[in-house]
Amino acid sequence: VYAICLIDSSQNELSNNDCISGSMDGIAVLGLSEANDLLNNTCSSNLGFGVYVNGTGSNNIEDGVYSYNMYGIYLDLTFSNVISSCTCEFNDIGIMIMNDYEGAFNELIDNDCSHNLDQGIVLVESHENILDNNYCMDNGAGIYISQALSNDMMNNTCIVNALYGIYMVEGYYSWLSDNNCSDNPNGIWIEHSNSVTAQYNELTDCTTGITVIDSSSVTLSDNICTENDIGVSMTGAPYGQVLNSNCSGNAQYGVYLNAATNTRIENCMISDNSIAGVYIVNTDDGRLFLNSIVENWYGVFIESGTYNVLSENEIKDNTDTGVHIDSAPVDSYLFYNIFTGNFRNALDDGITSLIRYNYWSNYTGVDADSNGIGDTPHNITGAASNADPYPLVYLPGTPVFVLEPTDQIVEFGDDFIYDLDATSSSPLKEWRIDDTVHFSISNEGVITNIVSLDLEMYEPGEYPIQVTVENIYNFTTTRTFTVFCADTVFPIVIGPADYSYVEGTTGHTLRWNATDLTLESYYIDVYRQDGYRLRSYIGEFNSTSGFIEVSTDGLAAGTYNFTIIVQDRAYNHGFDYVIITVTEPGGPHYTIPLEAFLLGIGAITVSLIVVILFVVFKRRSP
Template identity: 25%
Template sequence: RGDSGVHIITLYRTNNGLFKNNTIKLISNGVGLYLTESTNNTVYQNKFYMNEEAIRLYSSSNYNNISYNNFLQNDNYGIYVTHFSNYNSISFNNFINPSLSPCFAGIHILRWSYYNNVFDNYFEYHQYPIDLGSTSTYFTRYNNFSNNILKYSERAVVMRYGCEYNIFTQNLIDDTTQYVIYGQSSSNDNTFYKNYFLNYAMEPLDGGSNYYNNSFIGNYWDTYVGSDADGDGIGDSSYALSGTGTNYDYLPLYGDPFHNGSSLYIDGVLDNGIHSWQWVSTRSWCSGLGTEMNPFIIEGLTIDGLNSEICIEIENSDVYFSIENCELFNSSQTGSKDSGIIIRNSTNALVKKNLIYSNKHGIFLDRCNNSILLNNQIENVTLFGIYVFESENNSIFSNILFNNPRGLRLDSSHANMVNDNKILNSTTQGISLRFAHMNSVKSNEIKYNHFDGIYTYFSSKNNITQNYILHNQRHGMFISYNSTNNFIYQNEVIKNNNTGIYIIGTLPMNNTFWNNAFTENARHAFENGTLNFWDNGIIGNYWDNYTDLGSNAVDSNDDGIGDIPYILLGLEPNQDNLPIFWDAPILEINTPINDALYSFNAPQYSLTVEKGVAESIWYTYDDGITNITLPSLTGFLQEASWDLKVDEIIQISFFIKDSRGYIDSKEVTIEKDIEAPKISINSPLNGQEFADTTPLLDLDIDDSNLDSVWYIINFEDEIYLMSGSSEYLGQDEWSKLGNGIVNIRVYANDSMGNTNFEDVSFIKNKAIILMPLSSEFFLALIIGTISGAGLATLIFVSIALFLRKKKKQTARRDSK
């Protein structure tokens, strides 16, 4: 919401933007949305309410799309296009005001704005709904206006100076208070054809030189008072426009151009009259010229047959025509071919997007060729949804047939294509072929029909393929009397209550079935024909109960074909020699084995494929985050990825995949051990003294794969094995040691040969002197130890020192 004199939103040099679901209102002296030099923007589903001007395209704002917006009570302009703004699309908008005043123009295009396309808009209560041009020096050219509805205006179409070469067609202009068309001088070479001018107070006034018909047709003027003697829908005399330009509509439409709901009958052999294509083409509900590039299009009719008439009947036609978006119901029931639509003895018909219900037949093609039935919905008829009789080369695509007694029948009709239809809940067959040859029935969804999904009778050389045939109450497919040489392949036949495919009757023979999938049917197939083939020599069919063969259900060479045939039920013995069967591969790990130990070198592996053929092999340490391809079933794991592993427990997952994409995997857990045992010596301690008692060697050793522990004394070669982590040094060895420093080196290794050692040094001091000793003794002891003197020397020194001390004590007593 904005104040006076402002543009609320300006897009300047803005491209490829989207302006959607906004409300802009009460701009009293400005523009709600202002685009300048902006291209390829979309303005969609907005509401512009009570503004002076809603949208302006200015200064080369090109290729913008303005659609599905509501313009309500905007004073001057809904959309204003000016100054070289070209190729814009303005469509499906509503321009609505409560009265003529003060609302001025719905759309105004001026000043060198060319090639804009304005279509399917609705205008109500504007002074000038469409206003073109300005002065003679500014041109407005090559714009197109079609299928717009202009109601309750003052002047419906205004052409000012410089308005040239614009086209107006299929517009409805109703209820103008002044001129239905107002053209100023110098508005020239504009063309009007097949527009409908109703209830205008004043005749069109044109001061320029313009065209009011093309080569085939003019416009409908409800004040025209001429006649149509030849019944071609074109008035016999011209319609004169007032004004200084002296303009005429030389081909004015005659008669009510609008459809009144009555049934329609067209005979292509008639040149004129109300049942001719010529007359029909002049009506508002029919467009085109009947050519391949521009066919007649009958569109948007609603016809209630009142249970007494065929809704639309066309015969003897060879022009190109289409029946589209019609609603047709309650046709008569008495005639054998009464229908919502019946086309007889005709070619080049297109029937699409129609809703057809409560008729005897939905659509009936009777001796028609080269026609198309597309995207129609047909339901609740009393006989056939679609009936095709003695017709060839027709295409029946993407129709929905629901809740009809019979879905679709090809009767004595050949070389037709029935593709991508949905046929549901028919009270008998979904699709039936009767005396029908060389047709293609492909990719249809046929389900919940009360009898059979597909039924053939005396029908040969048809291709029935890629259909989804589900939950039919009797048979998925019923191949009956004299149906021969049909190819039936790649169909999914699922959960049919009696039989998937049922063959019975006189001589249903030489039919070939391959690559069909039979799943969860009460019975998959029942064979009572002659010389039918359940494989094509290369591949058979998939049977979900093939596994009932138990251990015999094997595909030993992994070619997707079971090793033994599938035997069919029935009165005639037959079998599928090449049943589709694929058993997943089975992998076994030979090496490494669980809990195996490995060190620095990557482990060797050996795998066996117990079942199937491996197309690719790989392994992973990390649940598939990194997969490592293996070249064969034996070898060594990748060294680089193994080197990244530390001392740890490792799970390895091995995978194999076969050519169908089935995967099997197995896991093994191993340990990588690259660290030597960690040794802690609890006892003895470094520097600790020992006498006669041998030291306790007490250890803590950290290694889950510890193999052995041993030690050496004073770095000599003799090895002393330990049976545990705590034991006393041998008494004999200890006794042999003299006093002094003792060095013990403890070794430990693990199962992978990783070895470590730890040293400890302590003192052996075996004391033999029982009296107090002087400092000289300790000095001698240290000197003796350091010098490596023997025990005898120490004893000698000790005795000498003792005797010396004794002598001194005696001398002191004597002196006293």
């Protein structure tokens, strides 16, 4: 019955086998057969399946040819299997996975499932699978998904199929991302499904790029739906979203909504569609926001529905009408849209449409009080005899920063000044800043500190800022950044010149003057000529400047190095050294060559700084 069969057998390798023209299946893996590797086998022209896996998991099917069977590869009641780099062509179905109610976790990667009679890949009642980078061409449907949860389909190529690129029915919580579903009658078809996201897919040369029907909460984001008959069609699909997508160059509509209540279309390019950029019928509470709707026959055509809102759209250069409100729609709302270059900017035959605060390129009134709103209404063509009573004389839109605000660093003790610049199609009205305890902002966008900025303990001070710019139409842009107050200046230490005195005499002192805005402490070490540390002094400052005085009396004849290191609150260090020579009474100077002594002292100083840095590191460590 089977050319090769594993029953309750695990961790086997089946490789390079030819299982051809069998009366049932080429290879069967049954029962508790787990962690088997099926590598580079040829299972073709069998009356059953090329490979049949039932009731088991964690098997790996890699490479090989599985063609001219009923199913190329069939997984039934399985979990955690990997099918990769397999060729499954000229079967009824290329790869079939079904009946996995608890979560299948199978992975299908880099397979070629083309030229099959029905579907390239099928998932039925199989959940949490990953389909990545599979090639499904010239099937009935490239990928078919039914009654399945939480499946991820990404980077698949499903082209030139007879009916569908990807077909999903009763699919839930699934992702379709970065797939190419071009040149099919239906690129992606989503039916009776819920909470599905399709993003970054390419759909061209289809009858309909993406179809959503009788489904809820479907999000279509960043898709390319161009050169089809219809870019996106949503029918009986409430709470859907079409976001950041290109729906252009289609023979009928860019986006078609029919009974798609509470659907949102936002930030899309909808251009060069032969009938309408957006066509709305039987749809309530639709939202069109921030779209560019240009060079269509109709920009937006509202055939029927209530409470549909168009706001902040650019509606430009449409051949017939920018927005057409037919006789049936009720309570359509148009706010802050830009109408330019259309043969007719708007036509309103509807019922109680509310049209306010739009920019009309053919408005002929004036703005004598310079408030940005025309002094006379703008009349709207159509049976409704409507008008926009508050036509805008500037283009609406949000301000834009010329340079994006970035985090800033100010030196401790310095004044902070940051000049922001923003542009807007309408005059700017106001700048605002949230931290009014430390900063102020002028009408020109210049931020200055109003109190001295301080440091944190041993760290730069941090001042988060939120700044907002607003134009006369109350559009705002907000950015956040942080001002860091840092101390990068080293303390200045000024000491006396080297000097000498006669052993046994008294009244000899060293005096240094240290200055810094954040003086903290000092360290003085006295070294003999042989490098031995003779004395140490440690002290602290309580002001921004101070004198440090030490006595040099009582030294025996010889040469000594007095080295001082001054530290501020930011761990910056300044240092100085003075060479003291003590001579015997009535005798010669007791010295060693100065060059050799300084060389030794230099090494000692480096060692001291390393020790200080180590201490700093320990203090900063949590």
